[in-house]
Amino acid sequence: MKKQLFALLFALVPLTGMAATSSDVPYSMTPDLEDKASLQNGMKLYVNYCLGCHSLEYQRFSRAASDLGMPQDLVEENLIFSSDLLFNDQMEIAMEEEDAANWFGAAPPDLTLHNRLRGSDWIYSYLLTFYKDDEQPTGVNNKVFDMVAMPNVLEPLQGVQEKVCPDAEHQNGEAEGDASCSVLQVTEPGQMSPDEFEEAVYDLTNFLAYVGEPSKLQANTLGPKVLIFIFIFGVIAYLLKREYWRDIH
Numbered sequence: 001m002k003k004q005l006f007a008l009l010f011a012l013v014p015l016t017g018m019a020a021t022s023s024d025v026p027y028s029m030t031p032d033l034e035d036k037a038s039l040q041n042g043m044k045l046y047v048n049y050c051l052g053c054h055s056l057e058y059q060r061f062s063r064a065a066s067d068l069g070m071p072q073d074l075v076e077e078n079l080i081f082s083s084d085l086l087f088n089d090q091m092e093i094a095m096e097e098e099d100a101a102n103w104f105g106a107a108p109p110d111l112t113l114h115n116r117l118r119g120s121d122w123i124y125s126y127l128l129t130f131y132k133d134d135e136q137p138t139g140v141n142n143k144v145f146d147m148v149a150m151p152n153v154l155e156p157l158q159g160v161q162e163k164v165c166p167d168a169e170h171q172n173g174e175a176e177g178d179a180s181c182s183v184l185q186v187t188e189p190g191q192m193s194p195d196e197f198e199e200a201v202y203d204l205t206n207f208l209a210y211v212g213e214p215s216k217l218q219a220n221t222l223g224p225k226v227l228i229f230i231f232i233f234g235v236i237a238y239l240l241k242r243e244y245w246r247d248i249h
């Protein structure tokens with residue numbers, strides 16, 4: 001019996017390692033799927049700034065609305081812009097993939113499962129680290145995705161971000177490639193302060209984390225209930241076992 005218990009213990013060891021993620025991106029965030037206000041704001045930002053190019057094919061407006069606690073009429077009025085789309089439709093885009101690839105040089109991928117592919121730290125860092133680069137066709141580059149084909153669509157909110165050299169010695173010329181000259185700083189303010197912008201990007205990334213695993217919201221609330229049930233049922237089963245075996249011993 002002891003041996004089996006040990007075996008069980010060792011079988012559980014890999015589970016503890018699963019929580020750790022390896023990443024070398026500059027920013028990190030922890031999704032909070034309980035924070036409905038953040039998720040709602042994230043969805044609002046998504047439909048306003050991202051859904052024009054990136055579909056969420058495995059997510060329906062109606063599912064998101066019910067998970068995030070938003071009434072149907074509010075969603076229909078404020079979050080569904082295309083007249084072709086209905087409340088029960090998937091969050092699709094009007095653009096053809098081929099056209100998009102021609103226009104941008106790379107097709108904007110569907111983002112439903114992107115959080116699982118890249119992780120939320122990566123997406124968060126990606127959205128925060130666009131910077132001005134006149135050599136790129138879009139006028140911007142990105143710290144975690146070099147030569148990215150996506151324009152910085154959040155620029156009206158963030159403002160113009162540039163690489164600067166905080167170190168005075170390097171201020172003049174030949175700063176290119178210098179490690180100390182890669183600090184990103186907003187040089188022309190947008191509608192939001194840097195803190196507000198970070199919060200907005202947090203909400204957006206949080207929403208993408210939810211979209212990647214919509215059932216997690218339910219699983220989180222269901223989990224404790226199931227454990228309580230198993231515990232109560234365990235007690236009953238144990239008492240029953242004692243009752244059955246009493247006459248035999």
Ligand code: HEC
Nearest residue numbers: 049050052053054104106107108109123147148149150153
């Ligand atoms: C004008 C169209 C357009 C809009 C709007 C847009 N994107 Fe993109 N996005 C692209 C394109 C094109 C790519 C592909 C870039 C590449 O492969 O070089 C991309 C790539 C991405 C990627 C990286 C995909 C990868 O390869 O890992 C993420 C994440 C992303 N976009 C998120 C967003 C978010 C979040 C928004 C809304 C704030 C947004 N995008 C708005 C066009 C767009």
